[in-house]
Amino acid sequence: MSDSPDSKNRSDRGSVTDGSAVDGRTCSGRGAGMLLLAAVLLSSAAVWSCGRSDDTEQGAEVAADQPEQHEARIHGRVTVDEALDPTGDYGGITLMVLDPSAGPDTLFRSTTEQDGRFEGTARFTTPDIYLLEVHRSDNRLDDTTVVLGPQDTVRIEGMLPHFSGQAHIASTENDAMRTLNRLERQYNRIVQIAAAGGIPQDTIPDVLENWSDIFWQVYEENTGTVAANVAARESLQMLQEANPDKLMRRLREHGDDEWIRLLAARFGFVTEMQRYGLDAGLAWLDSLEAATESQQTRRRIAQNRIEVLYDSARTEEARSRMRDYEQAFEGDPDAERWLDVIRYDVDHLASGDPIPDFRMDFLSLTGGDVFHAFDLPGADPLGDFGALPAQPIGPEELRGSPAMIEVVSLTDRGYQASYNQLRTYYMIFQDEGIRFLTIPVEENPVTVGAFFNDRGQDWPVARAGAYAASDLEERWNIYDKPVRFLLDSDGRIVRKLHGHSVNELFIQINRLLTNGEIL
Secondary structure, three states: OOOOOOOOOOOEOOOOOOOOOOOOOOOOOOOHHHHHHHHOOOHHHOOOOOOOOHHHHHHHHHHOOOOOOEEEEEEEEEEEOOOOOOOOOOOOEEEEEEEHHHOOEEEEEEEOOOOOEEEEEEEEOOOEEEEEEEEEOOEEEEEEEEEEOOOOEEEEEEEEOOHHHHOEEEOHHHHHHHHHHHHHHHHHHHHHHHHOOOOOHHHHHHHHHHHHHHHHHHHHHOOOOHHHHHHHHHHHHHHHHHOHHHHHHHHHHOOOOHHHHHHHHHHHHHHHHHHHOHHHHHHHHHHHHHHOOOHHHHHHHHHHHHHHHHHOOOHHHHHHHHHHHHHHOOOOHHHHHHHHHHHHHHHHOOOOOEOOOOOEEEEOOOOOOOOHHHOOOOOOOOOOHHHOOOEEEOHHHHOOOOEEEEEEOOOOHHHHHHHHHHHHHHHHHHHHOOEEEEEEOOOOHHHHHHHHHHHOOOOOEEOOOOOOOOOHHHHOOOOOOOEEEEEOOOOEEEEEEEEOOOHHHHHHHHHHHHOOOOO
């Protein structure tokens, strides 16, 4: 097994309400206590897109108000299995570290000498997990991931052709991430036991609190690393459900840490809101903003505040805060780009607004577990996906039941990694009448068919090329993927959700169904 960091992206839109309600309600009824343990399955243990994560990017932002160029030394040796190349000449193997979110941007490039040794310096602005590719003779042979941190020294040892499965990557950052990954695998086994009913409901808070303490220890023992930032977030996410009082104590005790202050804007806000209402939560954000000297932290908190107002359908207040934001961060290109995006959502895609009109063909390999009109007698599940009969679907066909519509790239590693978790949530909720729809951005029916043939399909999928032929990117303001819309039974938007984590989707569906939107 490879010692490289697991392929995981800890990304969502950055909403402070991740995993929690904006109206102060919590999951209740329908066995939600047991399901909640599965819902807080760590997004870091589930998904990766080889892109920059909000968590680590925000951590870098609070470290310095201006982007700083960091360096890390990378060296090591790559050989080739003698069964494939008995010459012992390991020269000409090129290693590249890429940031796919930037074009991609090449952060590091080095070619091996005859003995397989290489060295060089990676230059980057954000400590994070990046894509590591191995090439020879202009052919891409393999890839894995590597964590880059400021002034870190990374040693890579590996052998082709099984580089990604056997490479050993060692450094302060990568060793910390490896520790976190092992812990996540252990936690995932607990989640699986809980999902199977193997943990009594009344012990779930104690289980979560215990695991929260274990993850917090990773944060304390590896402070300043990417893994520590992720561990802190995951620890606080669990503690939010298990022991809110302890959560608030922990946030106050570490309130001078800019990274923890940023997490306090998420988890402390939710806790205050659930206890005392939305206005109390907003006051908590105000206090955090006043306490920080970091321009980037103030900007992130201001963004969170606007997103909360948007998510809770307080659109006029959101617009007022947007005007304040525009004045406060005038001339900041990142702030202006974010404002352009959220302004469209507030004006056209707010909670309670009807989903903008669409109509496209959807296919089902399963015979239609959700829409019985999709029954495909005689269809060959292993046949030509693009040739299957289709059913046109639009807002009218969705009325009468809650629905989740997602726009995704099926080649995105983060989506691939989270797909089984999404299927689990569908199986939990399907008896309540919730409808799932997937709109892939791929235009090749072979690509779409291969994805579902390999993984199974439980709900309808739009025909390959339908997204490209539509105007949804503009009408639904799709600026990153995956993006998901949760609709009520009248076709009105409940939430627009961004990012690979499906944990918040679980809680929002549970709340929607619990509050009377059941068939």
